Amino acid sequence: MSRRIVAVVVTYNRLTLLEGLVQRLREVPECDEILVIDNASTDGTGEWLEVQADVVGRTLPTNTGGAGGFHEGLRLAMERGADLAWLMDDDGRPEVTTLSDLLAVEGYDFWGPLVVDEDAPGELVFPIRLPGSAKVVRDVASATAAATEGVLEDIVIPFNGVLVTKELVARIGLPRAEFFIWGDDHEFRLRAEKAGARIGTVVEARFAHPSVGELGTPMWGGRSTYNHTPSDLKHYCMARNNLLNLATYRSPLHALAFVLKTLWFYAVTRPDMGRIRLSIGAWWAALRGDFTGHRRFLVSTRSTNEAASTNDAAATPRNPFGRETTAIVVVTHNRAAMLQPMLEGLAKLDPAPQAVIVIDNASTDDTSDVLAASALSGLQVVRSEENLGGAGGFRLGMQTAYEAGFDRIWLMDDDVIPAPDCLGVLLSHDEPLLASVREDLSGALVEKAATRFDLATPWVLRPKRGMVETTYGTRAAMPATVEVENVAFEGFMVRRDVIGAIGLPDDSFFIFYDDVDFALRARRAGFRILAVRDALMVRQLDFSQQHDLDSWKGYYMYRNLFAVHLRYGENVAVRAKPYVFAGGMAGVSLLRGNVGRATTVIRALRDARAMRTPRA
Numbered sequence: 001m002s003r004r005i006v007a008v009v010v011t012y013n014r015l016t017l018l019e020g021l022v023q024r025l026r027e028v029p030e031c032d033e034i035l036v037i038d039n040a041s042t043d044g045t046g047e048w049l050e051v052q053a054d055v056v057g058r059t060l061p062t063n064t065g066g067a068g069g070f071h072e073g074l075r076l077a078m079e080r081g082a083d084l085a086w087l088m089d090d091d092g093r094p095e096v097t098t099l100s101d102l103l104a105v106e107g108y109d110f111w112g113p114l115v116v117d118e119d120a121p122g123e124l125v126f127p128i129r130l131p132g133s134a135k136v137v138r139d140v141a142s143a144t145a146a147a148t149e150g151v152l153e154d155i156v157i158p159f160n161g162v163l164v165t166k167e168l169v170a171r172i173g174l175p176r177a178e179f180f181i182w183g184d185d186h187e188f189r190l191r192a193e194k195a196g197a198r199i200g201t202v203v204e205a206r207f208a209h210p211s212v213g214e215l216g217t218p219m220w221g222g223r224s225t226y227n228h229t230p231s232d233l234k235h236y237c238m239a240r241n242n243l244l245n246l247a248t249y250r251s252p253l254h255a256l257a258f259v260l261k262t263l264w265f266y267a268v269t270r271p272d273m274g275r276i277r278l279s280i281g282a283w284w285a286a287l288r289g290d291f292t293g294h295r296r297f298l299v300s301t302r303s304t305n306e307a308a309s310t311n312d313a314a315a316t317p318r319n320p321f322g323r324e325t326t327a328i329v330v331v332t333h334n335r336a337a338m339l340q341p342m343l344e345g346l347a348k349l350d351p352a353p354q355a356v357i358v359i360d361n362a363s364t365d366d367t368s369d370v371l372a373a374s375a376l377s378g379l380q381v382v383r384s385e386e387n388l389g390g391a392g393g394f395r396l397g398m399q400t401a402y403e404a405g406f407d408r409i410w411l412m413d414d415d416v417i418p419a420p421d422c423l424g425v426l427l428s429h430d431e432p433l434l435a436s437v438r439e440d441l442s443g444a445l446v447e448k449a450a451t452r453f454d455l456a457t458p459w460v461l462r463p464k465r466g467m468v469e470t471t472y473g474t475r476a477a478m479p480a481t482v483e484v485e486n487v488a489f490e491g492f493m494v495r496r497d498v499i500g501a502i503g504l505p506d507d508s509f510f511i512f513y514d515d516v517d518f519a520l521r522a523r524r525a526g527f528r529i530l531a532v533r534d535a536l537m538v539r540q541l542d543f544s545q546q547h548d549l550d551s552w553k554g555y556y557m558y559r560n561l562f563a564v565h566l567r568y569g570e571n572v573a574v575r576a577k578p579y580v581f582a583g584g585m586a587g588v589s590l591l592r593g594n595v596g597r598a599t600t601v602i603r604a605l606r607d608a609r610a611m612r613t614p615r616a
Helices: 015-026 045-050 065-079 098-103 140-146 166-172 184-194 232-249 252-269 273-288 295-303 336-347 367-373 389-403 422-427 468-472 496-502 514-524 552-568 572-591 595-609
Strands: 005-011 033-038 055-059 084-089 110-117 123-129 136-139 151-153 160-165 199-209 217-219 224-226 326-332 355-361 379-384 408-413 416-418 433-439 450-453 464-467 481-484 492-495 529-539
Touching: 005 015, 005 065, 015 033, 015 045, 033 045, 033 065, 045 055, 055 065, 065 084, 065 166, 065 184, 084 166, 098 110, 098 160, 098 199, 110 123, 110 140, 123 140, 136 140, 140 199, 160 166, 160 199, 166 184, 184 199, 184 232, 217 252, 224 252, 232 252, 232 273, 232 295, 252 273, 326 336, 326 389, 336 367, 336 416, 355 367, 355 389, 367 379, 379 389, 389 408, 389 496, 389 514, 408 416, 408 422, 408 496, 422 433, 422 529, 450 481, 464 468, 468 481, 492 496, 496 514, 514 529, 514 552, 552 572, 552 595, 572 595
Parallel strands: 005 033, 005 084, 033 055, 110 199, 326 355, 326 408, 355 379, 433 529
Antiparallel strands: 084 160, 110 160, 123 136, 151 199, 217 224, 408 492, 416 529, 433 492, 450 464, 481 529
16 A cells, blocks of 8 residues: 655755755655745745745745744645655755665654765764663664664654654644754654654665764763854753753653753853853743743844844845855955955956945045046945944945845955955855955965854963964865854855844944954854855955054954953853953053053953943
8 A cells, every 4th residue: 555755844045955855855756745844034945936846835934943844844744645754854865765765664653764974974964872772873884783674773863854654643743843943853752752653763774964063062071062052042942942851751850960961061161151041041931831932032133233224125035046146345445556456356256246345434545546447347336434444344335235135245355355266166155154265475374264262261361272374274285164263354255144143243343353243143143154265365465564552453452352252251251351361461561661552451441341232
């Protein structure tokens, strides 16, 4: 007797991945129907689904998270007569034979494939702890050796290519939509387990998935890990949902152990009183059955600074990957001699951007003549009557491009020149935040984007503890992409989705650290930043020309560094560093007779205190 099988895919703003997945599902002969739940994407997913005759698409009015997406998808699959629902996210991909391999095993209610690294198919993306054992298998060979008749009993990795029977759904219901993200799939498995469902992983079946790196941050000398995330939204949902799952399906002691582990991690391993308060709030919500607390993060990330403009730019959907529009934003002030070769470099870009927006920060040299003489296609000049600083210039430029509806906004100072293929290289990456890699005029690597920006360790004087430049030495020694923790606005590309989520650069910085502030906000909202090795940007100036602490710039360097610590320090000790540093620097300066520097540092600390809250 044949069974009707419906593939259920949940997607959000990843149209390129969705297109590839749907094409693969079309090649699977046992799949009777493809059902896609679009979680209110803004990248053209809804429009694409409307023209797919062989795909059933349902675009939700709001983003309900993975939990809400699978709730709705499984409900619709059952409503449409599915005997089996084949559940998956948009970033995975089955083999053509995955479904037939699963169907070859009978007698299960909830079963799935091995989830393997798409770049290393012999490795598991999610290590499997064997039930009733302390043993963890991390590769296909070990999983195969541990299987009984080709199946790892009592374990499955939901929702990555798993099958669910209609009988099980009738017995236990749908995934809990109120979980939003994190733990909804685990809760569904625990509910199935409690109901006596037969669960298993078929080791011959494969489901490819991008690597998620090392799961968990080490603690207790590496003897355990904790699922730390920079995103407050993700942590809140994890803390709330995990406590509820443990208390419901394990025991109060398991729940208490999780609470104590969390408190230890944020009190000792990575001190952060803010995270402890956030965790306590999430646990209290779990105990009360309140599943509304995560919504404040969805609202707050959109209201930081000026996320939405008066002309409803935030509602403008992004074009799909491969068809995105690009605006370059250049900020300049009294450097006509460097602006001219920079514009000449932009004219050589292939492909060319749709617009080049130059913010002239009240220049008094020949800048206006250089701009007037330029024949650069798409050039738009916005002249400010006052010098807004780099921070204000980039804010104005980004807002101008965002309100004009551009999909990607590429930021750069007037002292850099991109290689002719630089834009094309960046546009080939389907990522929200990308950074070019800088070399100087001699070809030496001078990319100072931080590979580690430490705002958790109190005794570290400088938070930038690793740079691309010092980590790799040469551009040739770099991997194709490197994840970085902060950037400079010199070749930094931002998708409009990010601006809609976190807002614009904070112009109160004037110069220095406005780019760091933007990067920290983006990473805390869950966006990663990749430096792209082959996206070359040549710097015309040496860095040493900028860093004179006794000049007028010194005040901004001190003040803004202090402000970053006060805003984003992960614990009380780190947030106290500006006071210790300022006191020490002022004392040493006075002993050396440098009254000017002592005065500057004290004034910088005073003014940084007024910047503790990001500009609204």
